[in-house]
Amino acid sequence: MADVVVYVDHVDGAVRKPTLELLTLARRLGEPVAVALGAGAAGTARVLGEHGAVRVLVSEAAEFGEFLVVPKVEALQAAVEAVSPVAVLVASSAEAKEVAARLALRIGSGVLTDAVDVEAGAEGPVATQSAFAASFTTKSRVSRGVPVITVKPNSAPVEPSPAAGAVEELSVSFSEGARGTKVVSRTPRESSGRPELTEAAIVVSGGRGVNGAENFAVIEALADSLGAAVGASRAAVDAGWYPHTNQVGQTGKSVSPQLYIASGISGAIQHRAGMQTSKTIVAVNKDAEAPIFDLVDYGVVGDLFDVVPQLTEEIKTRKG
Numbered sequence: 502m503a504d505v506v507v508y509v510d511h512v513d514g515a516v517r518k519p520t521l522e523l524l525t526l527a528r529r530l531g532e533p534v535a536v537a538l539g540a541g542a543a544g545t546a547r548v549l550g551e552h553g554a555v556r557v558l559v560s561e562a563a564e565f566g567e568f569l570v571v572p573k574v575e576a577l578q579a580a581v582e583a584v585s586p587v588a589v590l591v592a593s594s595a596e597a598k599e600v601a602a603r604l605a606l607r608i609g610s611g612v613l614t615d616a617v618d619v620e621a622g623a624e625g626p627v628a629t630q631s632a633f634a635a636s637f638t639t640k641s642r643v644s645r646g647v648p649v650i651t652v653k654p655n656s657a658p659v660e661p662s663p664a665a666g667a668v669e670e671l672s673v674s675f676s677e678g679a680r681g682t683k684v685v686s687r688t689p690r691e692s693s694g695r696p697e698l699t700e701a702a703i704v705v706s707g708g709r710g711v712n713g714a715e716n717f718a719v720i721e722a723l724a725d726s727l728g729a730a731v732g733a734s735r736a737a738v739d740a741g742w743y744p745h746t747n748q749v750g751q752t753g754k755s756v757s758p759q760l761y762i763a764s765g766i767s768g769a770i771q772h773r774a775g776m777q778t779s780k781t782i783v784a785v786n787k788d789a790e791a792p793i794f795d796l797v798d799y800g801v802v803g804d805l806f807d808v809v810p811q812l813t814e815e816i817k818t819r820k821g
Contacts, residue, residue, distance in 0.1 A: 514542035526657050550664055553664050588626045592652060593652055628652075654757065
């Protein structure tokens with residue numbers, strides 16, 4: 502069976518959920534070969550093996566932490582040359598998409614970004630993508646070389662499938678260019694205790710209808726009752742009510758959770774572009790004509806300050 506390279510996203514050996522989703526997709530195409538780079542990479546093998554990785558290629562070279570993306574690109578290039586896979590799967594994050602694009606250029610192939618599904622095709626892997634603010638669904642394939650495909654988080658379930666997970670050292674020779682841009686300092690991001698927005702299974706977002714930074718506490722309370730991430734529309738961010746890092750939309754982050762709850766959001770096309778691929782969409786808005794209701798699975802016409810606290814209390818009671 503053909504091999505499929507999966508680029509592992511981990512933090513000091515703790516594998517992030519989007520990588521486990523990639524392993525589920527990779528098994529549709531062939532046998533997953535995971536590539537784990539950087540500090541703690543060897544510690545990923547057990548979890549990767551439990552989720553279908555037949556082999557885990559590991560390199561803990563210092564260059565991955567000391568320099569920007571080029572060392573990772575060169576390591577993946579070495580993995581592709583060693584494995585000759587039918588595809589390379591990468592989670593859709595800002596850095597990983599840069600790595601994917603650079604890798605595709607180096608191996609003379611094409612890159613498909615932000616796929617929401619991947620399947621085997623007669624002429625090679627086929628990626629499903631949402632295009633033009635999710636107005637169209639397209640199926641695409643790379644016509645030359647080994648396709649490099651980035652996949653949106655929450656596009657596939659995490660399905661354990663025990664495999665060997667055999668650890669092998671990946672030999673990488675770094676070029677001078679790999680050391681061209683050095684990381685001189687790092688500042689840890691302050692944790693909110695909530696899931697990462699782009700990876701969360703549930704997202705609760707607030708918009709113009711929240712009417713003030715202090716009122717986002719209502720949105721946060723609902724999110725916390727569900728174990729969800731908090732998002733915001735561009736209007737709320739531009740007004741200074743919530744950080745830009747939480748913006749969902751065309752000029753913010755794209756999310757694809759199992760459940761998306763939009764409160765006080767009208768549903769402008771720019772916002773819809775960032776959340777239309779959510780599996781289930783719920784909206785609360787006092788304007789019955791708001792465009793968001795054209796998109797939702799469930800809609801509540803009402804004042805969010807009446808509806809959302811009641812919903813929060815009901816969730817707490819049922820969990821109770």
